[in-house]
Structures are given as C-alpha cells and as structure tokens.
Amino acid sequence: MSDPTPVRRHGRFWLYxxxxxxxxxxxxxxxxxxFARSKVDQELDAGIAxxxxxxxxxxxxxxxxxxxxxxxxxxxxxxxxxxxxWGDEVKIDAGPAxxxxxxxxPGHIILQMTGPxxxxxxQGRKAALDWKELGASLHLxxxxxxxxxxxxxxxxxxxxxxxxxxxxxxxxSAAEAHLRPNPQRFASDGTVDLAVNAKGGVLPALExxxxxxxxxxxxxxxxxxxxxxxxxxxxxxxxxxxxxAGGIVDVTKLVLxxxxxxxxxxxxxxxxxxxxxxxxxxxxxxxxxxxxxxKVGGLTAGLGALLGGRTGDGGxxxxxxxxxxxxxxxxxxxxxxxxxxxxxxxxxxxLY
Numbered sequence: 001m002s003d004p005t006p007v008r009r010h011g012r013f014w015l016y017x018x019x020x021x022x023x024x025x026x027x028x029x030x031x032x033x034x035f036a037r038s039k040v041d042q043e044l045d046a047g048i049a050x051x052x053x054x055x056x057x058x059x060x061x062x063x064x065x066x067x068x069x070x071x072x073x074x075x076x077x078x079x080x081x082x083x084x085x086w087g088d089e090v091k092i093d094a095g096p097a098x099x100x101x102x103x104x105x106p107g108h109i110i111l112q113m114t115g116p117x118x119x120x121x122x123q124g125r126k127a128a129l130d131w132k133e134l135g136a137s138l139h140l141x142x143x144x145x146x147x148x149x150x151x152x153x154x155x156x157x158x159x160x161x162x163x164x165x166x167x168x169x170x171x172x173s174a175a176e177a178h179l180r181p182n183p184q185r186f187a188s189d190g191t192v193d194l195a196v197n198a199k200g201g202v203l204p205a206l207e208x209x210x211x212x213x214x215x216x217x218x219x220x221x222x223x224x225x226x227x228x229x230x231x232x233x234x235x236x237x238x239x240x241x242x243x244x245a246g247g248i249v250d251v252t253k254l255v256l257x258x259x260x261x262x263x264x265x266x267x268x269x270x271x272x273x274x275x276x277x278x279x280x281x282x283x284x285x286x287x288x289x290x291x292x293x294x295k296v297g298g299l300t301a302g303l304g305a306l307l308g309g310r311t312g313d314g315g316x317x318x319x320x321x322x323x324x325x326x327x328x329x330x331x332x333x334x335x336x337x338x339x340x341x342x343x344x345x346x347x348x349x350x351l352y
Contacts, residue, residue, distance in 0.1 A: 029069060036103060037065050040072055056083040056235060067100065074099045079113075083235065090236075091120045107140040122352070124162040131155045145231075148179040164346065173200030173215075182223055190228035194249075196220040205345065206258070210288055214259025221253040236352035243271040251281065260287035264323060269331065275350040276334045284323035 067073035095114035116130035133153035185191035226247035267281030327339025
C-alpha cells in the first residue's frame with residue numbers, strides 16, 4: 001500500500017539566490033558609479049565657471065566622463081585656455097588629455113597628455129612645449145594637497161621673442177619635477193618643497209655662459225613660500241598674488257654638471273615690481289676657465305683683492321673640495337651680474 005503523504009518539493013531559492021544577489025550588487029555599484037560620475041561632471045562645470053568669472057576661459061573639446069566600472073576617466077580631445085586679464089590675450093592650446101582615478105582611491109589622479117602645447121603670450125612672445133611622453137600624478141587627502149609629480153620624456157621647449165632673431169630652444173632626454181608640502185612650514189606660510197631633475201639638457205643661455213658643447217644634468221632642490229597663491233593654477237593672477245604676498249623661491253641646492261664642468265649653488269629668487277626674476281645666488285665651480293667669456297681665475301683673484309678675499313660673499317663656506325667660489329650672481333632690474341660685472345646676456349623679461 002502506497003504512502004498517501006504528499007512529497008514535499010524543495011524550493012529553488014538557493015539555486016537562484018547567487019544570481020539575484022549578483023544582479024543587486026551590480027545595480028548598486030552602477031548607481032554608486034553613476035553618482036560619482038555626476039559629481040565629477042558638476043565639479044568640472046563649477047570649476048570652469050569659477051575660472052571664467054576670473055577672466056580665464058577653459059575649453060575641453062568633446063569632454064567625456066567614463067571608466068565604468070572601476071575608474072573615473074575625464075577625456076578631452078583638446079584643451080584650450082584663453083585670458084585677457086593682463087592686457088594682451090594669452091592663449092594656450094594643448095592636445096588630447098585624460099585624467100584617471102580609481103573609484104576606491106579618488107584622491108590619486110593620473111594625468112596623461114599628448115603634445116605639443118602652444119602658447120601665445122603677452123608682448124608677442126610665443127612658446128611651444130613638446131614631449132615624447134608626459135605623465136603626472138596628484139595625491140589629495142580630502143581636498144588637501146599631498147604630492148604632485150610630473151615626468152617628461154624628451155621634452156623640447158622653444159621660446160620666440162619679438163625682435164630677438166632666432167628662437168631659443170631648450171631640450172633634455174628626460175625631466176621630472178616633484179612638489180610636496182613642507183612638514184614644518186606649510187601650516188604657517190604655505191611652503192612647499194620642490195625637486196627638479198633633468199638629464200641630457202641643452203640650453204643656449206647656459207652654453208653662452210660655459211660654452212663647452214657638452215650635455216647638462218641638473219639637480220635642483222628648493223622651497224616655495226606662499227605657495228597657496230597657486231591653489232587655483234599657475235597663471236598671472238596667481239603669480240601676482242604670490243609676489244605681493246612676499247613669496248620667495250629658496251634654492252637650497254642646485255648642482256649642474258656639464259661635461260667636465262660642475263657648478264653648485266644656493267640662494268633666493270623672487271619677482272620684482274616689473275614682474276622679472278630678482279635675487280642673489282652664491283655659487284662655486286670646477287672644470288671651467290671662463291664664464292660668459294670672462295676668465296674665472298682672473299675675475300676671482302681681482303675681486304678677491306677688492307673685497308678682501310670674500311669673493312664668494314660668505315655663502316660658500318662649505319664649498320666642496322675642488323670647487324672654486326665665485327662672486328655672487330645677482331638678478332637686478334632685469335640684468336644678470338657676476339659680482340659688480342654685468343654679464344652679456346639678454347635682459348630678463350617680465351613673466352606676465
């Protein structure tokens with residue numbers, strides 16, 4: 001005789017539960033990513049509007065925000081900045097650019113850009129910067145700046161001055177720059193530390209000074225006070241705010257190696273009322289006979305006699321062995337002086 005008790009069928013919930021859960025997670029993640037994308041779009045629009053109110057107009061052609069599911073990518077087919085706040089219109093054009101951040105580390109932003117970058121500057125000056133590779137990274141903690149790094153592969157900078165004849169071109173095999181807040185001084189005066197390194201450099205102005213035909217390697221360490229003036233970008237308004245706030249570039253270490261020549265220097269540089277670099281640098285050299293056509297040995301000895309042996313102005317008391325101290329290099333009223341002698345270089349131009 002068969003058992004009349006009905007057979008209880010097991011539900012299929014646990015068979016489909018993982019797929020339902022996965023669909024819910026995907027929908028939730030899509031919502032989070034869509035919200036983040038919307039916030040990025042809003043912040044970009046707000047930033048562009050703020051810049052326009054300040055007289056600086058940014059154009060990101062064919063802007064798109066993508067990167068789903070794990071990144072936020074902002075892409076521009078080209079970037080253009082125009083401004084006429086300081087008289088003549090300034091226009092800067094750059095090629096395709098993309099900024100990327102992982103959605104779980106939004107404070108780490110990676111930037112890549114294709115050259116060249118072309119600039120039309122006041123007084124008819126023009127500049128063109130090109131490179132083989134460009135990569136930059138920005139680290140933020142909330143809205144606080146932590147670190148910025150820029151790496152350039154084979155950069156070439158060409159500057160054209162009206163009435164100056166041929167353009168001046170600087171190039172290097174590689175260059176990089178790093179910025180970070182100074183741990184002791186950032187809270188009090190907004191000081192950031194700056195490190196710049198360039199390899200295989202060619203610079204006509206440097207060749208005019210030393211003239212040995214060799215490639216140059218540069219290692220620079222400095223601090224920049226009142227750096228919060230640049231929190232909205234590097235532009236004439238920011239430079240003027242930095243100048244009026246008493247901003248100073250304090251060069252703690254500059255080492256230049258050019259073939260057999262080695263130069264070590266330190267000093268301070270700022271901007272004068274005409275917006276030109278001004279300041280004083282003390283230096284010592286080895287492996288060079290002449291600077292700008294002036295014989296180093298005779299100049300040092302002659303000025304040493306006039307100044308009672310203080311050719312280095314007291315600034316190179318810790319000069320490395322084998323380096324000869326030079327008279328101070330002074331930037332004043334757009335001219336470059338080595339001690340009391342004005343060097344035969346082109347006048348320094350206002351930065352803005």
